[in-house]
Amino acid sequence: MALTSRAARARSTADLALHVHDYRPDANGSRRERLTALAFIAPALLGFAVFYFWPTLRGLYFSFTEYDVFNRPVFVGLGNYRAILEDSTFWNAMLVTVEYVAINIATQTVLALLLAVLLHRLTRSVFVRSVIVLPYLIANVVVALVFYWMLDAQIGITNQVLGWLGTGPVAFFGDQNWAIPTIALVNTWRHLGYTALLLFAGMVMIPNDVYEAGRVDGASEWKMFWRITLPLLRPVLALVLVITVVGSFQAFDTVAVTTSGGPGDASRVIQYYIFDLAFQRLQFGYASAVSVVLFVILALVALVQLRLMRADQSDVA
Incomplete structure (x- = not known):
């Protein structure tokens, strides 16, 4: 009996080994x-x-050269980067860009958060979400042209309405004080729905049990927004801020269509300055150097944002 049971165990072990081999x-x-x-x-x-x-590698190479397309690149080392330090137009373009980014990000983030909360707490209709994201699907050049005509100081419907209200016409794109805020708000209108949907997607991932516990404790919607929604939305909000900030630093088409960097240099953002250097002045080497500097700045800004907002950590259990 012992020999029989021992043989049976040996056969079963061999069969198991064969099956394991089959599943490798x-x-x-x-x-x-x-x-x-x-x-x-x-x-x-x-x-x-x-x-x-x-193209990135070629741009990095051209940043160390003088290049005008018609002649061979001439290596100048760090000459272009030294010239940037003394370029007052570059620094003015950076200040104008920072002003644009500050206005655009502040208004877009606050309004997108409000819109996302309304979508999350009041309605989750697919139709409503489709309507909200519709402006983002329109080409930015088309949006810029429509607002350019609407805000025209002479024939724009906006200034006609202001005239009915007893206010004089405002040169939204032609005044140094209004140009950048106007461009920033136009782009805010276009990107608002898309940003709100990204934040809404993050809110959907927050467990409903957390909100139910807050209601049981008697927390108001305002308190739940500050104590529940914002802390748990932090990783998504950090990602959205990085995307919107980097995108805002690259604003170009709205400026090119409406103001062409004017009046003066009031709306000459850094991307338009790079375009002007490369395709109007044919200083491709210097334009490449400015592009590399902008790339480094954006990388550092994104890194600081992600570190400060702890984007790699989530409070959702």
Whole structure:
């Protein structure tokens, strides 16, 4: 009996070993899966290499040269970067850009938070969300042109309404004090719905049990917003702020369509200054150096934002 039971255990162990061997991953299957995955991501990798990585490397090289397209690049070392330190137009463009970013981000973030809370607490209608995101789907050049006509000091409907109210016409795009705030608010209008939907998606991930516990404790909607929604929304809010800040520093098309950097240099943001250097003055080497400086600034800004807002940590249990 002992020998029989021992033989039976040996056979069962051998059968188990055979089954385990059968379930081992197939090396050829894994290789096929990797090749399939590479085939799917190859178009994106090719587009990234051709349209982003290679131009970035060439721009970095041109930043150390004098280059005007018609002649071969002449290596000047750090000459372009030293020139930036003494370029008053560059520093004015940075100040104008910072003003634009401050107005745009402040208004866009506050209004988007308010809109996202209303969507989350009052309605989750797909139709309402579609209407809210509709301005973002319109080309920025089209939006800029429509607002340019609406806010025109002579024929714009906005100034006509102000005239009916007894207020004189305002040159929204033609006044040095109004140009940047107007451009910032126009872009806020366009991006508001998209930013609100990103924040709304973050709010949906917050467990409803937390809000129910707050109601049981007698907390008002205002207190739950400050004590529950904002702390738990912090990682998503940090990501949204990085996206919006980086995007705001790259504002160009609205300025190009409406003011062309004027009046004077009042709306000459840094991206428009780079465009002016490269395609109007043909100083591609210097424009590349300014682009590299802007890239470094944006990388540092994004890093500081993520660190300060602890974007890699979540309070959702």
